[in-house]
Amino acid sequence: MGGALYFWDETSHTFHTPYSMITPTLLDVAVITGLPPLGEKILTTTRSTTGVEYAIDISSTTYQSFILNNKGRDGEPVSDNEHIAFLLYWLSGVVFCVRSIQVEITYLPLAIMLAEGKRLCLAKLFLARLYLTLDWITALMREKKRITNVDGPVWFFQLWLSSIFEYELQPCLTQKGPTNSVIARHHLLNLVFPDKLMSSHDKMKHFFRTFYHLPEKDHNINLTHFANWQTGPEWLTQSLTPDRVTQKESITIWSQFLTPQLFFVGFPGEDDLRTAVYMPNAVS
Numbered sequence: 001m002g003g004a005l006y007f008w009d010e011t012s013h014t015f016h017t018p019y020s021m022i023t024p025t026l027l028d029v030a031v032i033t034g035l036p037p038l039g040e041k042i043l044t045t046t047r048s049t050t051g052v053e054y055a056i057d058i059s060s061t062t063y064q065s066f067i068l069n070n071k072g073r074d075g076e077p078v079s080d081n082e083h084i085a086f087l088l089y090w091l092s093g094v095v096f097c098v099r100s101i102q103v104e105i106t107y108l109p110l111a112i113m114l115a116e117g118k119r120l121c122l123a124k125l126f127l128a129r130l131y132l133t134l135d136w137i138t139a140l141m142r143e144k145k146r147i148t149n150v151d152g153p154v155w156f157f158q159l160w161l162s163s164i165f166e167y168e169l170q171p172c173l174t175q176k177g178p179t180n181s182v183i184a185r186h187h188l189l190n191l192v193f194p195d196k197l198m199s200s201h202d203k204m205k206h207f208f209r210t211f212y213h214l215p216e217k218d219h220n221i222n223l224t225h226f227a228n229w230q231t232g233p234e235w236l237t238q239s240l241t242p243d244r245v246t247q248k249e250s251i252t253i254w255s256q257f258l259t260p261q262l263f264f265v266g267f268p269g270e271d272d273l274r275t276a277v278y279m280p281n282a283v284s
Contacts, residue, residue, distance in 0.1 A: 001154070003208035004161055008138045012279050013131045017211050022223045024130060024160045025280045027257045029123045030236050031226040032159055037256035038249075039121035044266040044273045046120070048113050054081050056088070061102040063093055080115065087111035095122075096129060099151035109268035126153055128263035128276040163225040165210065223283075 007015040014023040026037040040046065057069040070085035072078060078086075088111040092104040113120060133152030140147050198206070231237065238250055260281050266273035 002204040005138050007211050008134055010135045021283045023283050027226055028160055029127050031232055035123035037123045039119040042120050042125045043264055044270050046268045050116055056085055058105055066103045084111050084115045087114050099149050106267050124263050128265045131276040
């Protein structure tokens with residue numbers, strides 16, 4: 001990741017290489033995570049309209065205590081409160097990976113709306129958050145400041161790089177996660193760099209050179225790795241001209257993948273709203 005970030009452009013949110021510009025797109029998000037580019041925009045003003053009040057125990061925000069405090073009784077159906085608590089943990093620790101390594105209470109309104117079935121476009125918020133995280137990291141790199149703890153979905157960035165440079169990697173001996181999953185994330189999680197003895201610094205130099213010399217390498221590298229991906233959720237892999245029931249949705253999905261637009265980064269209930277430009281038209 002460190003080697004790649006030297007090529008990151010904060011203005012266009014793309015990597016500039018001698019070969020061409022590349023960047024994680026909504027298509028990559030869909031294939032790797034299964035999140036569709038559909039639904040209502042998530043803004044600081046987005047609210048639940050049900051008027052229902054829930055009882056989520058936020059007296060302790062450490063992951064272990066939060067889970068224990070909101071865990072339902074064994075053998076009983078999952079309650080609304082338990083469902084919301086799980087989604088709050090999922091958003092904090094799995095999706096956005098907050099820096100505090102604790103449950104982020106500001107995500108609670110979003111968790112409530114997801115639990116209530118409100119159709120929200122989590123994919124755009126996710127990708128925009130990644131873009132701004134990469135902006136922040138590269139700013140620290142320019143200032144030569146030490147980077148010790150990073151929040152945001154950097155894990156996705158690592159998997160995206162693994163998909164592009166898969167020819168440099170090999171499957172690990174011990175497979176993690178389901179082996180028959182249609183989501184590409186599980187395949188990419190099991191790719192590792194073959195030279196286990198190489199230091200992190202040398203690995204960074206290796207991939208810096210790989211980025212820098214892209215046109216000089218003959219590895220049949222595919223910078224749009226998922227353009228012809230044949231596995232995934234049905235809404236992603238179906239034909240662009242299916243039956244009339246799903247044709248409109250397919251066109252909408254691919255329009256979102258390919259259309260330049262402005263993403264908004266702000267969680268419901270917060271005051272801070274930022275923007276991130278999305279430029280799939282500028283990349284391979």
